[in-house]
Amino acid sequence: MPSPSRLVLLGALMFFIGLVVFFPARVAYEWFVPPAVKLSGIDGSVWSGGAAAASASGIYVRNLRWQILPLQLLTGNLAYAIEANSGTGLIDGSIALGMSGTITATDLEGSLPLESLRSPLLPVQSTLQAVGSPGLRGNAHVEFAKLRIKNGIPVIADGVIEFSNLVVPGVSGSAIGGYRSEYHTEETGIVGSIEDTDGLIDIAGILRLANDGKYQFVAQVAAKANTPANVRQQMRLLGSANERGQYELRLEGQL
Numbered sequence: 001m002p003s004p005s006r007l008v009l010l011g012a013l014m015f016f017i018g019l020v021v022f023f024p025a026r027v028a029y030e031w032f033v034p035p036a037v038k039l040s041g042i043d044g045s046v047w048s049g050g051a052a053a054a055s056a057s058g059i060y061v062r063n064l065r066w067q068i069l070p071l072q073l074l075t076g077n078l079a080y081a082i083e084a085n086s087g088t089g090l091i092d093g094s095i096a097l098g099m100s101g102t103i104t105a106t107d108l109e110g111s112l113p114l115e116s117l118r119s120p121l122l123p124v125q126s127t128l129q130a131v132g133s134p135g136l137r138g139n140a141h142v143e144f145a146k147l148r149i150k151n152g153i154p155v156i157a158d159g160v161i162e163f164s165n166l167v168v169p170g171v172s173g174s175a176i177g178g179y180r181s182e183y184h185t186e187e188t189g190i191v192g193s194i195e196d197t198d199g200l201i202d203i204a205g206i207l208r209l210a211n212d213g214k215y216q217f218v219a220q221v222a223a224k225a226n227t228p229a230n231v232r233q234q235m236r237l238l239g240s241a242n243e244r245g246q247y248e249l250r251l252e253g254q255l
Contacts (some may be wrong), residue, residue, distance in 0.1 A: 035102065036152055040063070046078075051092060054084065056103060056149075060094050060116040061086050072096060077104075086112035088139055101151065108144040113137075114163070121161070121183060121192060121209070137167040138175065144183075153213045153255050157183040157190045166199070171234045175201040181207075194219065199237070205249070213255035220246040 050065040061084035061199030079096035085109025093112025097103060112202040122136070144159030162217045165175040192207035203226045205219025210254030222245045223232045238247035 072076055088113050103149045105147040111141045114140050138163055138165040154190055155211055156185045158185055172231050217251040220251045222246040223250055
């Protein structure tokens with residue numbers, strides 16, 4: 001027969017396992033989840049559960065489901081495999097919540113409407129929404145090998161955002177085509193490039209986002225053979241074109 005001390009130890013172990021497996025997600029959300037992550041309609045446990053709606057770092061999703069990645073607990077992170085509905089499709093990947101309040105996404109992929117995306121990686125979108133504009137509209141397909149947010153500022157971003165059916169308020173009321181933005185991480189911050197794929201406007205731009213939240217976006221934009229007359233007219237508001245017919249678009253700020 002097992003000794004009383006072993007029975008007590010076994011009972012304590014079973015209690016601890018049960019506590020982890022069935023620990024209510026609502027309580028864990030209040031205690032451990034960084035303020036930048038907002039959840040509503042929470043159900044299930046910290047081990048496996050979901051939320052009717054969630055938002056983090058400018059991304060809003062519905063019907064979020066999660067499953068804990070237990071081996072990540074050894075690194076001091078709460079990490080989950082997640083899947084959610086973005087409104088235009090599914091988005092999935094792995095999300096880790098660090099003890100310092102960082103949010104790290106790995107192998108993040110999916111589609112979402114630009115209307116629900118407000119991100120420092122999209123300075124035009126953030127600027128438009130900051131002045132009360134509805135912002136960019138269209139669809140975005142994201143693929144990030146790694147994306148880390150700290151205190152609301154992206155500090156690591158290695159991936160791609162592809163835009164389709166893009167609508168830019170003040171430029172055109174209809175879609176102006178497709179564009180691609182690619183990001184990589186450097187020692188001083190994040191660098192992103194943007195170019196058109198099948199857009200009605202030729203664009204080549206560079207985004208620099210420093211670790212302290214300062215950003216600068218500089219792009220050269222030009223009309224193409226199929227650029228509508230009303231869009232050409234709006235481009236003239238950027239100032240004088242250079243000898244190549246390019247206008248400079250410049251945005252700077254602090255997150």
